[in-house]
Structures are given as C-alpha cells and as structure tokens.
Amino acid sequence: MSEFEKNVLSMLETINIKLDTLIKSEGAKKNVSVSTSSTSSKTIKPSNIVEKQEEEEKLEAKPIIEGRRICPNCNGTAFNTVEDKSQVLHQMGGIKIYAKKYICKSCGFEL
Ligand SMILES: [Zn+2]
Incomplete structure (x- = not known):
C-alpha cells in the first residue's frame, strides 16, 4: 500500500x-x-x-x-328582547352587559 x-x-x-x-x-x-x-x-x-x-x-x-326561537307555551315565534338586569353577563369599565330575556309577544312567556 x-x-x-x-x-x-x-x-x-x-x-x-x-x-x-x-x-x-x-x-x-x-x-x-x-x-x-x-x-x-x-x-x-x-x-x-x-x-x-x-x-x-x-x-x-x-x-x-x-x-x-319558539315559545314553548303557545308556539309563537315573535318575541320582545329585554335585558335581564338581574343577570349581569359581563362588566367592564362601568358598562354592564346584561343577559337577554325573550318575552313572547303572544302570551308573555319568558324564555
Ligand atoms: Zn307564547
């Protein structure tokens, strides 16, 4: 080699x-x-x-x-949207965001 x-x-x-x-x-x-x-x-x-x-x-x-959304009471589909002030979903800078409540326009049933 x-x-x-x-x-x-x-x-x-x-x-x-x-x-x-x-x-x-x-x-x-x-x-x-x-x-x-x-x-x-x-x-x-x-x-x-x-x-x-x-x-x-x-x-x-x-x-x-x-x-x-259908009313379980009368099967109505028309609702008024109302803020449920007993339920605060979120609070920021003094602004409160409330849960929404749906009230049947026909019978007043709350969802
Ligand atoms: Zn209803």
Missing part, C-alpha cells in the same frame, strides 16, 4: 467517524424535532376542536337570533 493510499484510507476513516457523529446528531435532532412537532400538533388539535365547537355554537346561536 502506497503512502498516498494510506493517507486516503485514514482520511476516509476520519470522514466515516465524522459522518457517524453527524448522522447520530442529526438523528438526535430529528428525534427532538419530531417530539416537539408532535407535542405542538397535540397543542394545536385541541384548540382547533375548541374553535370548531365555538363555530358550531355560533352557528347554533345564529338561527335563534334570526327568529327561530
């Missing part, structure tokens, strides 16, 4: 060792990134579900506002 070939072999060996450490560190990095991405996707998913639930709640709430 010539001196050149020995040099090349030793160089290849050092390259091999460096590649091994690189691959190992890359693998470690990948493992870390995989675990973080899986945890981040886990954190994203519940919020997506919450957003979907909130959207569904909005979708469910809208038709009621649009007048599909």
Whole structure:
C-alpha cells in the first residue's frame, strides 16, 4: 500500500467517524424535532376542536337570533328582547352587559 493510499484510507476513516457523529446528531435532532412537532400538533388539535365547537355554537346561536326561537307555551315565534338586569353577563369599565330575556309577544312567556 502506497503512502498516498494510506493517507486516503485514514482520511476516509476520519470522514466515516465524522459522518457517524453527524448522522447520530442529526438523528438526535430529528428525534427532538419530531417530539416537539408532535407535542405542538397535540397543542394545536385541541384548540382547533375548541374553535370548531365555538363555530358550531355560533352557528347554533345564529338561527335563534334570526327568529327561530319558539315559545314553548303557545308556539309563537315573535318575541320582545329585554335585558335581564338581574343577570349581569359581563362588566367592564362601568358598562354592564346584561343577559337577554325573550318575552313572547303572544302570551308573555319568558324564555
Ligand atoms: Zn307564547
């Protein structure tokens, strides 16, 4: 074996060792990134579900506002919207937001 070939072999060996450490560190990095991405996707998913639930709640709430509220007493659909001052939903800067009460125009039934 010539001196050149020995040099090349030793160089290849050092390259091999460096590649091994690189691959190992890359693998470690990948493992870390995989675990973080899986945890981040886990954190994203519940919020997506919450957003979907909130959207569904909005979708469910809208038709009621649009007048599909039906009086359980007389099946009337016409209501007066009144602020229920006994129920404060939210208070901010001295402004109170009261719960809404729906009073049937036909029979006076309170929803
Ligand atoms: Zn009614």
